[in-house]
């Protein structure tokens with residue numbers, strides 16, 4: 001097996017036509033099985049995603065095996081050829097919209113997850129209250145949301161077919177929340193221009209007002225702060241505190 005990626009608490013190997021993600025003890029059984037179950041549910045749509053082949057436990061450590069998808073991540077392609085950024089961004093937004101048109105009725109609800117995250121955040125209770133109220137005021141859609149839709153979670157095959165990977169945070173809910181999170185992630189990565197271009201394009205293609213997504217940002221930023229480091233927390237508070245404005 002060839003080690004191809006090391007993330008926090010996990011190692012990713014290639015074993016022939018398989019991709020094996022091996023988790024350490026910071027991942028509970030429930031977390032690993034949840035990732036596998038989410039993915040299995042999304043596999044029932046006609047989206048291109050790698051299929052899960054096996055869940056196993058070796059020496060106390062859980063691991064999940066997937067079909068290996070040949071190709072490069074969209075993040076790597078974007079880094080390699082900045083002149084194609086517009087083209088890649090178009091593909092990225094089209095794929096996110098195609099995904100959000102799918103229904104996966106047994107997935108957890110994004111709203112529930114966000115309420116729990118807001119409660120777990122360290123903002124003052126009055127601000128948390130405002131965020132809960134704002135979240136409850138959003139239209140209750142049941143669109144497929146990825147939860148971490150970013151170019152590193154898309155693999156483009158040599159034939160040009162985009163595969164979406166990493167479904168551990170998948171839920172059903174309001175697609176503007178998924179888009180707001182993508183925007184924030186670009187921002188946290190220091191890609192501010194890309195973040196703005198992304199948001200403008202997503203809003204144009206979905207006929208959504210930019211202000212609508214902006215009103216969702218404080219909620220997403222508060223949720224994101226729960227597992228953020230100090231530096232990220234400072235950036236995120238900037239968005240959370242905008243909640244006072246309306």
Ligand SMILES: Nc1ncnc2c1ncn2[C@@H]1O[C@H](COP(=O)(O)OP(=O)(O)O)[C@@H](O)[C@H]1O
Pocket residue numbers: 005007008010012019050066067068069070073152153155165166
């Ligand atoms: N099915 C797959 N086929 C090929 N490469 C994959 C596959 N799944 C993941 N990878 C590679 O491993 C990296 C990490 O996988 P990912 O599921 O996104 O983990 P993380 O949760 O740490 O982001 C990806 O960016 C990609 O390069």
Ligand SMILES: [Mg+2]
Pocket residue numbers: 152153166
């Ligand atoms: Mg990933």
